[in-house]
Amino acid sequence: MARIEKDFLGEVRINKNSLYGIHSLRARENFPDNTPFHIEWYKAIGLTKLACFMTYENFKKAILEKHSEKKVPLNLFDDSIIAALVESAEEIAEGKYFNHFIVPAIQGGAGTSINMNVNEIIANEALLKLDHDPGEYILIDPIEHANIYQSTNDVIPTSLKVAAIKLLVELEEKINDLRFDIEALENKSRNKLRIAYTQMQEAVPSSYAMLFSSYNEALSRDWWRVSKCFERIKVVNLGGSAIGTGISVPRYFIMEVVSALQRLTNLPITRSENMHDATSNMDSLVEVHAILKSHAVNLEKMVSDIRLLASDVVGSREITIPQKQIGSSIMPGKVNPVIPEFVISAAHKVYTNDSLISSLSAQGCLDLNAYLPVIGNALLESIKLLIAANKTLKENLFNGIEIDNDRAEDRLYSSPAITTALSPYIGYNKAADLAKEMKKSKKDIFRANIKLKLIDPDRLEQILAPQNLLKMGFTLKDIIE
Numbered sequence: 045m046a047r048i049e050k051d052f053l054g055e056v057r058i059n060k061n062s063l064y065g066i067h068s069l070r071a072r073e074n075f076p077d078n079t080p081f082h083i084e085w086y087k088a089i090g091l092t093k094l095a096c097f098m099t100y101e102n103f104k105k106a107i108l109e110k111h112s113e114k115k116v117p118l119n120l121f122d123d124s125i126i127a128a129l130v131e132s133a134e135e136i137a138e139g140k141y142f143n144h145f146i147v148p149a150i151q152g153g154a155g156t157s158i159n160m161n162v163n164e165i166i167a168n169e170a171l172l173k174l175d176h177d178p179g180e181y182i183l184i185d186p187i188e189h190a191n192i193y194q195s196t197n198d199v200i201p202t203s204l205k206v207a208a209i210k211l212l213v214e215l216e217e218k219i220n221d222l223r224f225d226i227e228a229l230e231n232k233s234r235n236k237l238r239i240a241y242t243q244m245q246e247a248v249p250s251s252y253a254m255l256f257s258s259y260n261e262a263l264s265r266d267w268w269r270v271s272k273c274f275e276r277i278k279v280v281n282l283g284g285s286a287i288g289t290g291i292s293v294p295r296y297f298i299m300e301v302v303s304a305l306q307r308l309t310n311l312p313i314t315r316s317e318n319m320h321d322a323t324s325n326m327d328s329l330v331e332v333h334a335i336l337k338s339h340a341v342n343l344e345k346m347v348s349d350i351r352l353l354a355s356d357v358v359g360s361r362e363i364t365i366p367q368k369q370i371g372s373s374i375m376p377g378k379v380n381p382v383i384p385e386f387v388i389s390a391a392h393k394v395y396t397n398d399s400l401i402s403s404l405s406a407q408g409c410l411d412l413n414a415y416l417p418v419i420g421n422a423l424l425e426s427i428k429l430l431i432a433a434n435k436t437l438k439e440n441l442f443n444g445i446e447i448d449n450d451r452a453e454d455r456l457y458s459s460p461a462i463t464t465a466l467s468p469y470i471g472y473n474k475a476a477d478l479a480k481e482m483k484k485s486k487k488d489i490f491r492a493n494i495k496l497k498l499i500d501p502d503r504l505e506q507i508l509a510p511q512n513l514l515k516m517g518f519t520l521k522d523i524i525e
Contacts (some may be wrong), residue, residue, distance in 0.1 A: 090136030366444030
């Protein structure tokens, strides 16, 4: 069974029970892509529409308190229609009817197809609630009713920011969760020696606590930066209509609708003082994504380090990471570092999205950016990828890292890198002679020194004790003693 829907371009046959309509179907046919739309954005549109309907309801009440309905030059909706619209929007905000949202994420039209698909779902579901059939738009229309005092150009960017803020709250939490685990590793590894590397060469004495502390600090900066993202995107243009001038929208609605959305979401959303700017410029999204990119960079650096230290390439491994799944369908017993590889892959997708968001934000033309759907899709994708990366790092990597501290210490004392610590005491050249002997004889620093007799053995033991190797710099007292 099918119903016929019309627009000024012609007629389209639609499944009788479908909540989508002609505008959604045309969009799906025009944009033959399978990239799914983010359900978080869909839910946020439901919340934004709900704020609009609740504001309309209050607008109607305010009018009727002062004027007789017969004297009002507006065709005010019946209360039953408003109630049905409100209920339908509430359900969309919960994620219901998402199977009737058929518009792909990659599209043209500045988001009109997104807005119309939701409008059609709301209108048709409202019709069902009032015991009518989908498509009976003479009673409840997707544009006249579901889109009352709205425009694609204020509803879709506003709902994107709502969705992004909600996800950023989750990302902030995941970063902190991971940071706490790394901080625990840092504390556990205090005064546990390791060789530090520069340019992939053995360099100087260090500790695993120091390595993990650098990750902890980087994540602390990421957490702080993400917490500041809310300030960057809390300003919305809801009520601004097509280009931010509020054309065809009651001033009451413009003044009240953002406050209604703020109450519904419990988010620090505010109405822009220049809604034309908020409609036409996407630089706040560029700035937020740059912060996401910084976090991706830190995650990639971190897991690249761990992957290298835990690899067979280093030979005698000091770090072991959890074995999560078999690594080959042909090589028995092979286990791959799949968690670091996933995080690196996610980071590079974020870098790609950053380039896309920057270039398409610059493509905004005059009073509107037609590429908001693709920009928004990339932004939400990046946030969700970073949430997933932090989650799996906590659960599947850092929780199970094991460090062989004895092996790490033995390797350090057998590495010529340890001789750097002796430069203040015996000079660079003598330290270099000791390093040369260690390389030649394959002896640790203590046995090499016994042969060369460059420093008193007891003094050497004292200098190379972990607490002395790891303290910041040296004093004149250290040299005299």
